[in-house]
Amino acid sequence: xxxxxxxxxxxxxxxxxxxxxxxxxxxxxxxxxxxxxxxxxxxxxxxxxxxxxxxxxxxxxxxxxxxxxxxxxxxxxxxxxxxxxxxxxxxxxxxxxxxxxxxxxxxxxxxxxxxxxxxxxxxxxxxxxxxxxxxxxxxxxxxxxxxxxxxxxxxxxxxxxxxxxxxxxxxxxxxxxxxxxxxxxxxxxxxxxxxxxxxxxxxxxxxxxxxxxxxxxxxxxxxxxxxxxxxxxxxxxxxxxxxxxxxxxxxxxxxxxxxxxxxxxxxxxxxxxxxxxxxxxxxxxxxxxxx
Amino acid sequence: xxxxxxxxxxxxxxxxxxxxxxxxxxxxxxxxxxxxxxxxxxxxxxxxxxxxxxxxxxxxxxxxxxxxxxxxxxxxxxxxxxxxxxxxxxxxxxxxxxxxxxxxxxxxxxxxxxxxxxxxxxxxxxxxxxxxxxxxxxxxxxxxxxxxxxxxxxxxxxxxxxxxxxxxxxxxxxxxxxxxxxxxxxxxxxxxxxxxxxxxxxxxxxxxxxxxxxxxxxxxxxxxxxxxxxxxxxxxxxxxxxxxxxxxxxxxxxxxxxxxxxxxxxxxxxxxxx
Numbered sequence: 001x002x003x004x005x006x007x008x009x010x011x012x013x014x015x016x017x018x019x020x021x022x023x024x025x026x027x028x029x030x031x032x033x034x035x036x037x038x039x040x041x042x043x044x045x046x047x048x049x050x051x052x053x054x055x056x057x058x059x060x061x062x063x064x065x066x067x068x069x070x071x072x073x074x075x076x077x078x079x080x081x082x083x084x085x086x087x088x089x090x091x092x093x094x095x096x097x098x099x100x101x102x103x104x105x106x107x108x109x110x111x112x113x114x115x116x117x118x119x120x121x122x123x124x125x126x127x128x129x130x131x132x133x134x135x136x137x138x139x140x141x142x143x144x145x146x147x148x149x150x151x152x153x154x155x156x157x158x159x160x161x162x163x164x165x166x167x168x169x170x171x172x173x174x175x176x177x178x179x180x181x182x183x184x185x186x187x188x189x190x191x192x193x194x195x196x197x198x199x200x201x202x203x204x205x206x207x208x209x210x211x212x213x214x215x216x217x218x219x220x221x222x223x224x225x226x227x228x229x230x231x232x233x234x235x236x237x238x239x240x241x242x243x244x245x246x247x248x249x250x251x252x253x254x255x256x257x258x259x260x261x262x263x264x265x266x267x268x269x270x271x272x273x274x275x276x277x278x279x280x281x282x283x284x285x286x287x288x289x290x291x
Numbered sequence: 292x293x294x295x296x297x298x299x300x301x302x303x304x305x306x307x308x309x310x311x312x313x314x315x316x317x318x319x320x321x322x323x324x325x326x327x328x329x330x331x332x333x334x335x336x337x338x339x340x341x342x343x344x345x346x347x348x349x350x351x352x353x354x355x356x357x358x359x360x361x362x363x364x365x366x367x368x369x370x371x372x373x374x375x376x377x378x379x380x381x382x383x384x385x386x387x388x389x390x391x392x393x394x395x396x397x398x399x400x401x402x403x404x405x406x407x408x409x410x411x412x413x414x415x416x417x418x419x420x421x422x423x424x425x426x427x428x429x430x431x432x433x434x435x436x437x438x439x440x441x442x443x444x445x446x447x448x449x450x451x452x453x454x455x456x457x458x459x460x461x462x463x464x465x466x467x468x469x470x471x472x473x474x475x476x477x478x479x480x481x482x483x484x485x486x487x488x489x490x491x492x493x494x495x496x497x498x499x500x501x502x503x504x505x506x507x508x509x510x511x512x513x514x515x516x517x518x519x520x521x522x523x524x525x526x527x528x529x530x531x532x533x534x535x536x537x538x539x540x541x542x543x544x545x546x547x548x549x550x551x552x553x554x555x556x557x558x559x560x561x562x563x564x565x
Contacts, residue, residue, distance in 0.1 A: 006458065007388045008468055012397060015382035015439050018374075022436035023404050026417050030410035088310065095303035103307050105551055106314055112547045112554070113318075114497035114515050117536050120522055121317050124529055130334035132320065166313070174555050227408050230499050234519065248500075251411060255504075260412050267410040278406035 027271055034265035040258025052265035062242060063250065063266065070246040073161060074225030080165045081221055082214065085172035090202070092173075093180050104177065108170035115167065119234035122163045126150050126235075150236050153243040160244050164231050168224070172217050179213030180206065219281050226274060321540075325533035332530035347534040351521070355535055359510060360517035361542075366427065367513055368495040371434035372488050378435070379442035379487070380480055384472060386443070387450035388458070398447065404440030411504050418505055425507050433501055438491045449483040450476075486553045489546065493554075496543060514539045 037048045056063040088107060092100045110118060125132045126149035134146035149159040187205045196204070229248035232238060238245035238253070245253075247270055254263035316337065324332045325347055327340040351357060386398045414433075415424065423429030453476065461471035477484075499515040506512060509520070518532075518539050525531045547554065 003389055006462055006468055006471070007385045009385060009389075009394070011385040011468075011472070012382035012401075014378040015401065015443060016397065018378065018432060018436040019401060019404055019439050021417060021421070022414065022433055023407060023409065023440075024400075026410045026413040027407060029413040029416065033413060091303060091307060096300070096307055098304075099307075103311055104555070105548075106311055108551075108555065109318065109544070109547065110314060112493055112497075112543055113540055114499065114518075114543070116499045116515050116519055117321075117540055118317075120518070120532065120536060121321055124335035125317060125320070127334075132316075132335060132337065135334070135336070166317075170314070223406055252503075255412050255415075263412045264410060267408065267412065270408045271410070274406050274408055275403070278403070 030264040030268050030271070033261060034268040036261050038261040038264065040260065048261070052262050053269070055262065056266060056269065062245075065242055066245045066247060066250045069157060069242075069244060070226060070228070072157060073164075073228055073246060074222060076158075076161045077164050077168070077225050078218055078221040080161065081169050081172045082217060084165065085169050085176050085217075088169070088173045089176035089180055090206075093177055104174065108174050110167045111171040113167070115230035116234045118163065118167045119231050122159075122166075123150070123235060126159055126163075151240050153240050156236055156240060156243045160232055160235055163235060164228070167231070168221075172221070175217055175220075176210070176213060179210050183209045215281070219278075222277065223274070226270065318540075321533045321536045324529055325537045327530045327533075329528045329530050332528070332533065335529050335533075344530065347530050348538070351531055351534045351538065354531075355517055355521045356509065357514070357517060357535070357538055360512055360514045361538075363427070363511060364496055364513040364515075367431055367434055368492045371431045371438070371495055372491040374431070374435040375438040375442055375491055376484055376488055379439055380446050380477060380484060381472065382439075383443045383446035384450050384476055384480075387447050388455070398443070402440050402444045402447075405444060407440075409437070411500075415504065424505055425511070427511055430501060430506060430511070433505065434495050434498070437501075438494065442487050442491070445487055446480060446483055449480060453479050482553075485550075489550045489553050493543060493546060 034052055035047060035049060036045050037051070038045055055061065056067075058064065092104055092107075096103075128134055128146070128148040128151065131149075133149065137143065137146045147155055150156050183206065187209075188201055191201050191205060227248055228246050229252070232244050232246050232249050233252070236244045238249045247266060251263045251266050254260070254266065320335055320337065323337065323339060324335050326343040326345065328344055331338075331340055382401065386394050386401075418424035418429055418433075421429075423432065457475055457479070458471055461475045466474065496513075497515065498513075499519070502511075502513055502516045506516070509517075512520070518535050521535050522532050
């Protein structure tokens with residue numbers, strides 16, 4: 001049987017159809033609508049050119065603030081999750097023998113819980129008056145650190161970041177453990193014979209060989225961070241003020257208030273940023289493979 | 292030397308224990324507070340209840356319409372996963388076997404979806420045009436569509452490890468392409484499809500944003516939205532909110548503990564090999 005008949009292209013049609021209708025079409029439509037003043041107050045639609053983008057990209061606008069928040073959230077969670085997850089992954093593969101698989105299962109557990117549930121739990125833990133965190137801090141005499149975790153505009157974003165790290169670090173850890181286990185043991189044995197210290201083994205064997213996996217992990221965290229919604233929405237609703245608003249909570253707000261043209265323009269900007277980032281990441285990863 | 296190694300070993304165990312507690316305590320909190328009275332639970336403390344209030348659960352199930360929400364979550368996660376798994380497997384199989392320019396382009400277009408953000412505003416319009424807004428069928432198709440890019444990506448890599456000779460043997464035995472795929476290849480894909488199904492069921496069970504945008508009527512809400520709404524109504528009663536949360540996460544935790552082998556391996560092979 002020839003390949004064309006053996007592997008008919010229509011096998012891919014179902015997947016393409018669903019993907020096309022629910023992902024591609026809305027994205028393309030979104031690009032078109034982002035040049036209009038589409039809103040809930042009038043049925044007339046007029047072309048406004050780049051006005052929506054100008055509104056969003058004006059220095060000092062709410063939108064720029066929200067974009068800044070999203071970048072801060074993304075960068076901070078990438079760094080914190082990767083560093084902590086790497087430390088935990090090394091701990092569970094090298095540091096301890098007993099119970100290491102128990103800890104692996106436990107550390108991953110928060111990642112399978114619904115994000116809105118995690119956010120609800122932490123709303124109570126972070127309650128400034130009688131939440132568990134401040135109660136504990138006061139009990140050990142650290143009253144000065146018993147802060148208004150979710151209502152102080154300076155601290156709120158860091159609390160959201162902290163909760164998200166708690167939730168997501170196990171997932172990254174599991175991927176890094178798989179990466180660590182894929183490194184041949186011989187390298188470490190040879191280094192030991194040469195008298196290499198634990199740090200220099202980590203620096204010169206583990207880190208370089210783990211780079212591709214670290215790149216994948218960074219991409220996963222990046223894609224998640226730029227689209228973050230649930231955790232912010234339930235923990236703070238973007239507040240206090242706009243201290244923790246992100247791109248997706250802003251899109252939701254504009255959508256709810258009927259500012260559809262602006263909401264699509266913001267979504268389109270996110271689309272452009274993510275497609276460009278994905279393109280560069282794929283190119284970098286493929287260059288690594290070809291070397 | 293021996294002593295130093297022991298000391299380091301103990302320090303490592305101590306660090307693991309502290310990290311373990313940090314993960315465990317917040318989850319423990321909802322379980323213990325779900326059995327307290329309203330007054331006892333007001334600060335969500337770690338203490339045990341004086342008398343376990345099991346009736347919190349009956350109250351929550353009745354007041355929160357949880358039975359309906361539970362069945363909705365089950366319906367959405369199972370049917371969307373089934374659709375997604377079959378369609379993704381078929382697509383990945385053909386795209387991996389035929390590597391012409393056109394097929395590679397289709398593959399790239401599909402996996403681009405892993406990075407592409409959803410435009411909810413225009414998606415709403417598409418849902419209205421197709422009469423799918425506020426329907427259960429709509430949310431099922433939407434969930435299936437959302438999972439397709441990553442699923443195709445995961446299965447595509449796996450198809451490469453199945454020798455072509457198996458397809459050819461099936462063709463020689465007189466199978467058409469459909470029979471060859473479902474009788475011979477589909478069973479061989481099982482390891483990756485099981486992983487995929489578990490991940491997809493958990494993802495959909497935990498998802499919150501789609502129903503928030505596209506389901507107005509509470510009778511169609513899944514667990515996540517029901518819990519969120521319940522929290523809005525009973526903010527002053529953490530015991531009931533905790534009981535509600537426990538009922539939402541117990542199925543997730545059970546699935547996770549039973550299927551952790553597939554989840555952990557799937558997560559890591561997807562990322563490390565990909």
